[in-house]
Structure formats: C-alpha cells, structure tokens
Amino acid sequence: MNTNTEEKTFTRVAEVIEEDVPVEEMFLNLGPSHPSMHGIVRIMVRLSGERIVWSDVEIGYLHRAFEKSVENCTWNTAIVYTDRLNYVSPIINNVGYCMAVEKLLGITVPERGEYARTALSEISRIADHLTAVGAAAMEVGAFTAFLYTMKAREWLYELIEAACGARVTTNFARIGGICADLPYDFMDMCALRLPEVEKVVVELDKLLTRNRIFIDRMQGVGSVDAEHAVAFGFTGPLLRASGVPYDVRRVTPYSVYDRMEFTVPVGTTGDCFDRYLVRLEEMRQSLLIVDQCLKQIPAGPVCVDDPRISLPKKQDVYTNIEGLMNQFKLVMHNHGIQPPPGEVYVSVEGGNGELGFYIVSDGKDRPYKCRCRPPCFPLVQAIPYMIQDHMVADVVPVFGSLNMIGGELDR
Amino acid sequence: MVSACPFFENQYSIKMPTIDYKKLSVPYQTSVQKVEMGLWEKLYYPEVTRGLLITSGHFVRNMMIHAAHMFGLAKNQRGAVTYQYPEERRPIHRRLRGRHRLTKKPDGSERCTACLLCETVCPTHCIYIVPEEHPDPTVEKHPRQYEIDILRCCFCGYCVEACPCDAIRMDTQVQELSNWDRTRMVYNKEYLMRDVAGPGAPPKDDPPIWWLK
Ligand code: SF4
Ligand code: SF4
Numbered sequence: 145m146n147t148n149t150e151e152k153t154f155t156r157v158a159e160v161i162e163e164d165v166p167v168e169e170m171f172l173n174l175g176p177s178h179p180s181m182h183g184i185v186r187i188m189v190r191l192s193g194e195r196i197v198w199s200d201v202e203i204g205y206l207h208r209a210f211e212k213s214v215e216n217c218t219w220n221t222a223i224v225y226t227d228r229l230n231y232v233s234p235i236i237n238n239v240g241y242c243m244a245v246e247k248l249l250g251i252t253v254p255e256r257g258e259y260a261r262t263a264l265s266e267i268s269r270i271a272d273h274l275t276a277v278g279a280a281a282m283e284v285g286a287f288t289a290f291l292y293t294m295k296a297r298e299w300l301y302e303l304i305e306a307a308c309g310a311r312v313t314t315n316f317a318r319i320g321g322i323c324a325d326l327p328y329d330f331m332d333m334c335a336l337r338l339p340e341v342e343k344v345v346v347e348l349d350k351l352l353t354r355n356r357i358f359i360d361r362m363q364g365v366g367s368v369d370a371e372h373a374v375a376f377g378f379t380g381p382l383l384r385a386s387g388v389p390y391d392v393r394r395v396t397p398y399s400v401y402d403r404m405e406f407t408v409p410v411g412t413t414g415d416c417f418d419r420y421l422v423r424l425e426e427m428r429q430s431l432l433i434v435d436q437c438l439k440q441i442p443a444g445p446v447c448v449d450d451p452r453i454s455l456p457k458k459q460d461v462y463t464n465i466e467g468l469m470n471q472f473k474l475v476m477h478n479h480g481i482q483p484p485p486g487e488v489y490v491s492v493e494g495g496n497g498e499l500g501f502y503i504v505s506d507g508k509d510r511p512y513k514c515r516c517r518p519p520c521f522p523l524v525q526a527i528p529y530m531i532q533d534h535m536v537a538d539v540v541p542v543f544g545s546l547n548m549i550g551g552e553l554d555r
Numbered sequence: 556m557v558s559a560c561p562f563f564e565n566q567y568s569i570k571m572p573t574i575d576y577k578k579l580s581v582p583y584q585t586s587v588q589k590v591e592m593g594l595w596e597k598l599y600y601p602e603v604t605r606g607l608l609i610t611s612g613h614f615v616r617n618m619m620i621h622a623a624h625m626f627g628l629a630k631n632q633r634g635a636v637t638y639q640y641p642e643e644r645r646p647i648h649r650r651l652r653g654r655h656r657l658t659k660k661p662d663g664s665e666r667c668t669a670c671l672l673c674e675t676v677c678p679t680h681c682i683y684i685v686p687e688e689h690p691d692p693t694v695e696k697h698p699r700q701y702e703i704d705i706l707r708c709c710f711c712g713y714c715v716e717a718c719p720c721d722a723i724r725m726d727t728q729v730q731e732l733s734n735w736d737r738t739r740m741v742y743n744k745e746y747l748m749r750d751v752a753g754p755g756a757p758p759k760d761d762p763p764i765w766w767l768k
C-alpha cells in the first residue's frame with residue numbers, strides 16, 4: 145500500500161465520513177465497451193464513495209469457440225485459428241500449437257526453422273509488451289508514450305510482414321517448420337529497425353520510470369504477493385513481478401532458448417509498477433535474443449523433409465507425379481497429416497505467460513480435442529482480488545497492467 | 556474412474572512436473588531496479604523537464620526535416636512516421652498477401668485445372684468452383700465458375716500453397732477491398748483474371764513467393 149501522507153489523510157477522512165453518514169453503495173458497470181477495457185470485458189463494481197467494496201468480472205464477449213472449431217478442421221488449417229488467440233503476438237501461438245503437434249508426431253524441426261521461429265517469437269513478444277506498456281501508460285495520461293510505442297510496434301509489424309506475409313494474421317509456423325524461409329532482405333531490415341526499437345524502449349524508460357505522476361498511479365496499486373499469484377495460477381510477467389522467477393523459456397527450455405543468453409527479470413512487490421518494470425526489461429532481453437538468433441542462424445532447410453508432414457517443394461509439384469501426389473495426399477480430407485493416437489501438452493512462453501496446448505489425437509486427420517491454456521484467464525480471475533478496496537481510478541491501471549487480450553481470454 | 560483419453564490405455568499419460576515456487580530459481584535471474592520515491596522524483600519538475608526535452612526533441616527534429624523537405628532537401632530522411640494515406644502509401648513488402656489473382660497461360664486462358672485443392676484446403680470455405688470439361692480435348696478440366704467470397708477470406712494463403720499448378724497467387728498487393736454491396740465482394744473468375752494495374756501490379760513472370768520455401 146502507498147504510505148505517503150496524502151493518502152493516509154484521505155483514508156482517515158473517508159473513514160470519518162463512512163462512520164458518520166451512512167453512504168449508499170453504488171453499482172457501476174465498467175464496460176463491456178469502454179475504451180479502457182481493451183477488447184470487450186465487463187467489470188462490475190460496487191462502490192462505497194469511491195472505494196470498491198465488491199467487484200466481479202464478466203468475460204466471454206469474444207467467444208468464438210476456438211476449441212470446437214479446431215476439432216472441425218485439419219491439423220494444418222487449425223494454425224489459422226491460433227492466429228486469432230493473442231492477436232498482438234500471433235506467432236507465439238502458431239509456434240506453440242505446431243510444437244504440440246510436432247511432439248505428437250515425434251519430429252524435430254530443422255535448425256534454421258527453430259531459429260527463425262525463435263527470432264520472430266521474440267519480435268512479437270516485444271510488440272506485445274510495447275502494446276501493454278503503451279496502453280497502460282496512455283490510460284494513466286501519458287499519451288506520448290503510447291504514440292512512441294505504437295511507432296515501434298509498427299516497425300516490428302513491418303518485419304513480421306516481411307517474414308510471414310501478413311501483419312497480424314501471420315499464419316507463419318507450419319507443422320514441421322515454418323511456411324517459407326526468411327526473405328533475403330530480412331537481416332537488413334532487422335539491422336535497420338531493431339536499434340530504433342531499442343531507442344524507443346530507452347525513451348520509454350526515460351519518460352515513465354521516474355515520472356512522479358506515473359509512479360503515483362502505479363506503485364502500490366493492485367499488488368499480488370507470490371503466494372496468491374501462484375494460487376491464482378499467474379504466469380508470465382505478472383508472476384515474475386510478484387517475485388517468482390518462472391519463465392517457461394528457462395524452466396523447461398524449448399526450441400533454441402537453451403542456447404540463448406538472456407536474463408529473467410524478477411520484481412518484488414507485484415504491483416502495477418513492478419509489472420511495468422519487468423515488461424520493460426523483458427523487451428531489452430528479447431532484443432538481445434533476436435540479435436543472437438540472427439547471428440547464429442544457420443543455413444539449411446526450414447521445414448522437415450517428410451512428404452507425410454510438409455508440402456513438397458513447388459518445383460517437384462509442378463514437374464513430377466510423385467510431388468503432385470504428395471501434394472494431393474496432404475491436402476485432401478481424411479488423408480493429410482495423421483499423428484498417432486495420444487495426448488500431449490506443450491507450453492510456450494507467450495506474451496502474457498504460459499501458453500499451453502493440450503492436444504488429443506485419435507489418429508485421424510483432425511484434432512480430437514485441442515485445449516488451449518490462455519495466459520490471460522488466470523490473470524483476469526484475479527481482478528476482484530487486485531482492485532478490492534482501491535479507488536475506481538485504480539481499476540484502469542490494474543486492468544492495463546494485466547494486458548488482457550480478448551481473443552485469448554475468451555477463445 | 557473415467558479415462559482421460561478414450562484412445563489411451565493408461566490414464567493421464569502426461570506427467571506434469573511439480574515446481575515449488577519458493578525454491579524455484581532459474582539461471583541468469585535478475586531483479587528489476589527498484590524505484591523509490593526519492594527527492595528527485597518528489598521534486599517532480601526535473602522529470603517533467605526531462606520528458607518535455609524528449610518530446611520536444613522529436614518535435615523539433617521532425618519539423619526541421621519537414622521544413623527541409625519543402626525546400627527539396629533531405630528527401631531520404633523521414634520526418635514524422637505517419638503516412639498521408641491516400642496520397643502516400645506505405646511501401647509494402649513483396650511477400651504480403653494481398654487480393655488473389657488467377658494466373659493465365661500464354662494464350663490468355665486460365666491456368667487453373669479445377670482440381671479443387673484450394674477449395675478443399677480453404678479454412679473458411681470461401682472458394683466455390685464449378686469444374687467443366689474443356690472444349691480442347693488435350694486439356695482435361697477447367698473451371699466454369701470460380702468464385703472467392705472475399706468477405707469470408709482470412710488471407711491465410713493456404714490456397715496459394717495448395718495449388719499444384721501455380722494458378723492462384725496473392726501477389727497483387729491490393730489491400731483496399733471495399734464495396735457498397737456485399738454481393739459484389741464475391742469475386743468471379745473474370746475479375747480475378749483481370750490484369751492489375753497501378754501500384755499493386757505484380758511483377759511480370761515473378762515466381763510465386765512460396766517457391767522460396
Ligand atoms: S487465402 Fe485462405 S481463406 Fe482466403 S481463399 Fe485462400 S485459403 Fe481461403
Ligand atoms: S488449387 Fe489451383 S488448379 Fe486447383 S482449383 Fe484451385 S486454383 Fe485451380
């Protein structure tokens with residue numbers, strides 16, 4: 145809790161008023177369509193004066209039946225649906241889903257594919273954190289910070305566009321690798337853009353970190369201690385801000401993360417300000433990872449060379465019958481990729497935390513079940529705990545620091 | 556007990572590791588710098604001045620560059636990052652998936668053989684093809700009707716990837732897809748085969764991007 149004098153005085157005044165005058169409780173709806181509720185979510189609060197005495201969250205406005213839809217499409221076309229989970233960092237979703245299917249199939253992705261996946265995942269993680277920090281800053285009044293982060297995010301989206309062919313609905317990873325090799329000018333674009341993004345991160349730090357208005361709004365607000373954070377099921381920047389160094393990239397290293405040098409920033413108090421600091425540091429670390437990936441990336445294929453899993457080379461398809469047959473076999477219904485029956489759970493570190501895919505296969509060409517563990521969901525369930533006894537104005541920074549993404553939360 | 560997975564003998568084959576969060580420590584773990592409200596922050600004005608220096612630095616720099624542009628100088632430097640959209644367009648990477656186009660044979664007829672692979676793979680079922688026998692007996696099939704409901708299309712690019720004879724591409728780079736009427740957003744074969752003119756025109760004889768694989 146904040147311990148500066150103004151707040152103490154304020155609390156005392158509020159107590160006096162509450163004791164003397166019976167204050168009637170007011171019921172207030174924040175959202176569903178309110179600018180500060182990113183996406184669509186409704187927070188119901190009961191207020192005594194300006195203090196929140198009870199609150200609840202209503203989710204599900206963006207429910208698109210992801211898990212059911214995936215059961216009705218083939219293993220490969222399900223990747224399209226994963227784009228729409230966390231639409232700020234879709235590549236991480238693509239990679240997570242594909243890794244799950246690859247584990248089911250028991251295949252390993254070629255080195256170059258892994259490095260490209262890692263580099264682009266980190267680029268989209270920076271985009272995710274930039275959005276989260278920028279939007280949270282904008283909502284407490286720092287609009288310039290928002291504009292700068294959006295500028296940097298745009299540069300990152302240009303990189304993503306160059307590699308994947310789309311800015312947001314990337315559809316980048318394929319089972320067994322990635323859709324296409326990195327374009328020939330990708331390294332040059334990265335060399336041009338990433339230092340500029342780094343400059344924006346430094347500027348953001350200078351603008352916000354020691355700014356009194358920002359500190360006053362964020363520090364001591366919505367803090368969750370480590371025990372509660374674990375009990376709620378937090379992962380990602382929020383859990384690390386609470387002091388638990390749980391990072392999927394380090395605890396269970398996947399892809400090529402075990403070869404990367406990066407640090408895991410950990411906070412102490414778990415309030416909104418620590419979350420901001422953790423995100424800021426993670427952006428720097430992600431930039432380092434991208435640098436390392438681009439330096440170490442080997443030449444070679446980007447997708448496994450197995451006609452039962454990945455589409456054959458176009459030259460083969462156009463010129464010989466074998467390639468043509470493989471192409472037809474992979475695309476036709478009831479013929480495509482058919483993983484052996486079984487179940488797997490694979491988790492990756494998404495923008496907001498552990499993004500997991502639990503997949504059950506019955507040996508057919510469609511998933512029998514695909515359950516997604518959205519990192520946002522545990523965070524949102526803790527909103528009532530976090531904003532209890534805070535002011536109405538504190539709801540906005542708390543909610544902003546969660547970085548709730550509707551597509552991922554409601555699936 | 557109900558089995559977790561009906562195709563599996565042993566229940567819950569996945570063993571999740573138990574992690575004690577109190578003892579958890581990972582390599583290269585750092586603490587974020589601690590920001591206490593010191594005198595510097597309490598004074599409030601130094602930080603405000605610092606922030607204003609950053610923002611006004613950007614402002615002055617951009618203004619100077621724009622002023623230089625007016626005199627025809629420093630054309631390779633960008634001022635503000637915004638684009639004056641309809642007049643000025645963002646350079647698009649050639650790999651961007653834009654509106655589809657059906658490629659043509661040298662004689663001007665469609666290359667598509669109506670194999671229905673794109674219709675099969677399309678996750679949104681937005682392609683509709685009616686195959687027909689080709690009048691020329693050396694060619695097997697061709698589409699009588701080929702429609703893409705662009706309102707349903709999610710621009711995933713799977714149709715391009717699936718096509719076995721390079722008959723459909725998404726390299727037109729046309730992104731402004733709008734109309735007053737829903738029915739006119741269903742593009743027919745003639746429309747998709749039309750040559751694209753203007754800034755979105757694809758380079759002649761360019762291999763499809765998926766060749767890069
Ligand atoms: S881009 Fe995707 S959704 Fe659009 S027509 Fe092709 S396969 Fe269908
Ligand atoms: S996959 Fe290609 S050849 Fe087959 S129907 Fe579609 S456009 Fe025509």
